[in-house]
Amino acid sequence: MAARPDTAPVTPHGKAPPVADPGGALLAIDHEELVIRRGRRTGLYAIVAVHSTALGPALGGCRMWRYPSSTEAARDALRLSRAMTLKAAAAGLHLGGGKGVICLPPGTRAPEGALRRSLLLDFADAVDALDGSYITAEDVGTNARDMVTIAEHTRFVTGLPTVHGGSGDPSPHTAAGVAAAMRACSLLANVDVLAPCALGGVVDEGNVDALRCRIVCGSANNQLAQDGLAERLARRDVLYAPDFIANAGGLMNVALELERDGYDRERAGRRVAAIEEVMAGVLSRARERGTTPLAAAVELARARLGAAAGETPTIAASDNGRVPQAG
Numbered sequence: 251m252a253a254r255p256d257t258a259p260v261t262p263h264g265k266a267p268p269v270a271d272p273g274g275a276l277l278a279i280d281h282e283e284l285v286i287r288r289g290r291r292t293g294l295y296a297i298v299a300v301h302s303t304a305l306g307p308a309l310g311g312c313r314m315w316r317y318p319s320s321t322e323a324a325r326d327a328l329r330l331s332r333a334m335t336l337k338a339a340a341a342g343l344h345l346g347g348g349k350g351v352i353c354l355p356p357g358t359r360a361p362e363g364a365l366r367r368s369l370l371l372d373f374a375d376a377v378d379a380l381d382g383s384y385i386t387a388e389d390v391g392t393n394a395r396d397m398v399t400i401a402e403h404t405r406f407v408t409g410l411p412t413v414h415g416g417s418g419d420p421s422p423h424t425a426a427g428v429a430a431a432m433r434a435c436s437l438l439a440n441v442d443v444l445a446p447c448a449l450g451g452v453v454d455e456g457n458v459d460a461l462r463c464r465i466v467c468g469s470a471n472n473q474l475a476q477d478g479l480a481e482r483l484a485r486r487d488v489l490y491a492p493d494f495i496a497n498a499g500g501l502m503n504v505a506l507e508l509e510r511d512g513y514d515r516e517r518a519g520r521r522v523a524a525i526e527e528v529m530a531g532v533l534s535r536a537r538e539r540g541t542t543p544l545a546a547a548v549e550l551a552r553a554r555l556g557a558a559a560g561e562t563p564t565i566a567a568s569d570n571g572r573v574p575q576a577g
Contacts, residue, residue, distance in 0.1 A: 281328060282308075285380065286320070289372025292365065294353055295320060296376040299327035300384050301347040302335040304558045307382055308348025309408065309505060310334040311389025312373055312400070314361075316354040323353045333471045334501070337494035339551035340528065341521075343505050348384040350377065352391070360391065370396050374403035382406055387420070387504050390449070394419055408504035417513045420500030423522050427499025428469045430526035431491050434533065435465045446470040450493075458482045467491035480544040492547035495529050498522075 283300040297320075300308045310331055317323040327349050335347025352373050354361070361369055370392075377386050377400070387409040388397055394411045401407045401414070410416025432443055444461065445468035446452040453466060454475035459482065466473060466488060473493045474480060483490045499522040506513045506521075528550075536546040 281331065283380075283383070284324065284328065285376060286324070287372075287376040287379070289369065289375070291368040291372050294355075294369060294372065295323070296373045297323055297327045297351040297353065298376055298380065298384050299324075299331035299349050299351075300380070301328075301331035302555065303346040303383055304555050305339060305346055306344040307385050307406075307508075308334070308346040309338065309343075309385045309387065309501065309508075310347060310349040311387045311409075312350040312352065312392050312396070313389040314352040314354060314369070314391030314396075316356050316358060317351075318356050320353060323351050327351045329472055333494050335555070336548060336551040337471075337498045337501055338505075339554045340492075340495050340547055341498040341502055341525075342528075342554070343502065345385075345501075345505055345508075349389070350384070350386050366396075367399055370399040371403055374400040374407075377406050378404035380406070385508070408507045417503050417507055417515075417518070420503045423503040423518060424469045424497050424500035426519070427502070427522045427525040428467065428496050430499075430523055431496035431529040432465070432467050434526045434529040435467055435489055435491050443467055446473045446493075451475040453479055453483070453490075455479075459486070461486075461488060463488065465489045465491065467496050468493065469497040471497065474544075477544060480542040484542045489533075490543055491529060492532065492544045494551070495525065495532055495547050498525060 281299055281301050282303060285298045287296050288294070289296060302308065308331065313326070313330070317326070330349035331347050333347070334349055338345040338347055350373060352369055377384060385406045385408060386400060387407070388394060394409055394416070397407050397409050397416070398411065398414055401410060408416065409418070409420055412418045428445065442463050443465045444463040446466070447469040450470045450472035452470065452473050453461070458479050466483065471493055474490070480490050502521045503518045506518055532543055532547045532550060536543045539546065
């Protein structure tokens with residue numbers, strides 16, 4: 251690691267804010283690697299969490315976000331990287347799960363111009379130092395143009411604009427996958443669908459018993475503030491479509507850039523459409539076993555990870571933090 255995990259993000263000309271006990275951010279002991287690196291250009295911190303490379307290099311987006319502390323930023327990266335492992339495994343990809351975070355100080359605006367470029371290049375240095383175990387893409391707070399900047403300093407990046415040889419904005423594919431998952435869910439219930447499509451943690455202790463929808467299915471990651479809320483939803487006959495199944499379309503799309511035959515839009519469309527079949531299978535397994543769709547989806551991902559490792563890996567239940575998760 252390039253810095254202690256409890257080091258707070260700082261501005262080049264300011265002091266680091268106080269940091270809470272970092273232990274809560276590091277409870278997910280099943281991660282392979284957590285890198286916290288101070289940028290030489292900006293003095294701000296980049297975090298890369300690699301959850302699993304059992305199936306291949308960890309692919310996950312770069313989030314640029316304001317956090318109250320480095321503890322919260324680390325927690326975000328850890329939870330999101332775990333979600334990416336589940337997403338890639340359930341999608342049948344030869345990829346693992348990772349996530350990058352560029353920590354912005356609280357109360358600041360989204361950086362532009364020279365500062366934004368410097369932040370992205372600092373993050374690119376962190377990615378390149380991992381030598382391919384983590385491959386980045388866009389996420390909340392970043393875009394395809396930012397990936398072009400990152401690509402100046404590392405080749406381990408996907409989601410470049412089409413004019414630069416990439417697959418472009420993955421959002422339409424994420425949306426198509428969510429629509430496919432909605433179609434699978436709509437076969438089982440007369441629904442109004444709650445579709446969390448930005449930051450996560452939408453369903454929490456405060457609202458889980460008050461929701462009036464019949465289905466929760468959207469594109470945000472970690473839509474449940476705690477995994478245990480899936481049981482609460484099931485008891486109320488609210489169908490929760492596991493987010494890492496429903497929103498895998500964007501990941502599937504950029505993953506094609508890494509395959510031998512290169513990117514093909516029609517092939518991407520076919521793979522994304524198959525999310526409907528995968529989601530239907532998860533729902534069927536949940537009914538047969540008397541469990542929640544979330545438990546069935548995690549079992550699907552674990553089975554593929556176990557086959558790659560020659561054993562059944564244990565993916566720790568996510569912590570009870572309420573940090574927003576997305577994209």
